[in-house]
Amino acid sequence: MPRQPPTKEELEARKIVGINLETITNVHDTNYPGHYPGEDHSWDIEKFKQEFSVEIHKNDPYEASFSLIGLDASIANAFRRIMISDIPTLAIEQVFLNNNTSVIQDEVLCHRLGLIPFTAGKEGLRNFVEWQAKPRETGEPADCRDSDTFQLELKVRCEHNPDAGPHETDPTKLYKHAHVYARDIKFNPVGRQYEWFTGENAIRPVNPDILIAKLRPGQEIDLNMHMHKGVGSDHAKFSPVATATYRILPVIDIVEPILGRDAEKFQKCFPQGVIGLEKVTAEDGKRDSRYLGHEGELKAVVLDAMRDTVSRECLRHDEFKNKVKLGRKRDHFIYGVESTGQLESDDIFLQSVQHLKAKAKTFEKQLVNMVR
């Protein structure tokens, strides 16, 4: 007997992870060859092209949100991991302290400096900046080049402000340079760095108001810094993202009508904007006999399941028992990418895709050598 191919509804149902009060069901992807007799789930790029889609919800330089639909978790997770630890950025890597008489210890100060996010002209970052050369065989560091080392300087001395009033108590008015901010860091370009990083393209802190240290009259910070290119897997300061996350799309299925006071209570079980209240119309009654006789009452409808946090609160109340089914759509990933400011959020994602491709490509090449 020939098998019936799965219906559209069945294929959609396979994508839903069931969420019950205490348990979850159907957690694994089953779209592998050999799982369903008579069905072909082998890799097909054309099929993938048809089924895969992207929706962008927000695309600001420092924060982007988008959905990738029709992907496996292993791929989605690869992009996320690459964004966090494999996309290179510039950060302060070496600090040469000439003088530090502030109360903040040398090593703590250096650590703080390393974590300050910097930005610069995108063209230069993309086309000019190179990896620092590896140390020589003898162990001494390789020569610095204008394309891999960027010099910064921080030289601040705190002094009494002669113009301050006699009863002034605010240290920022009483003294000059009582607070050292990221904007006090000066970039000293050399060589070809003038071509790429001048004017509005200069290397500068993303946020000039980051407080680095506090000083009192007579105290001084005088140091030089070198920036290098690095990756997040080496040190978190090189990570281009503050956060890169995804969550799976929540699904709320109201199986039985929820009406009147129950509907209002149901709405309160979810974050704002997830559940809406609508009046039951005569048409509802015609369409679905369960609404007959309830015209004019309020009914609960799903407005925007994406905003749900899947708290399962609604499952704790007996009045909604068997009236609602919670789930998540396994192949719908809602990404949230927040850039630290050096690269734009959408660019970080695109780089992660290129990075994964490059990884596969290099190993494909190496495979030829391995066989030979």
Next chain:
Amino acid sequence: MPSQLKTSGSDDVSMDDAPTSHQPQQDESMMDQDEVEDDEENDGEEEEEEEEEEEVQRVKLLPGSTETAASFEFANEGHTLGNALRYVIMKNPEVEFCAYAIPHPSEAKMNVRIQTYEGTTAIQALEKGLADLQDLCDVVNDKFLEARQKFQEQNGVTA
């Protein structure tokens, strides 16, 4: 290293013959010089990976492997490539079994085990997996650019 591919005789290999790791000690000095020279001709984001790998062989066939059942060791790779690769290889109907493991967290090594049905080899399955992964990335890239273009038009932003 075809000598490790035992096509005849017993398929089973005693545990003694299969060490957990087969990476020889890398000669670090070899990798340095060429990287500097390569820098100029790189375009865009792929550069950094490319340079390092050009010189050092980072994928090895582990001993005890046969034509249709082989283990591969990837140096300096982790869950990022391991799990993604496992997924695309499992999508191949010729593959009976595929799994990846990181044998020890303090060694930067990732192993992939592939067993195929007759008619293809584990190496071919790995090759197809790597190729499919690249195709997948191209589709994701194109669709994302398309969606971003549409989003910018809708929101009145000029690219």
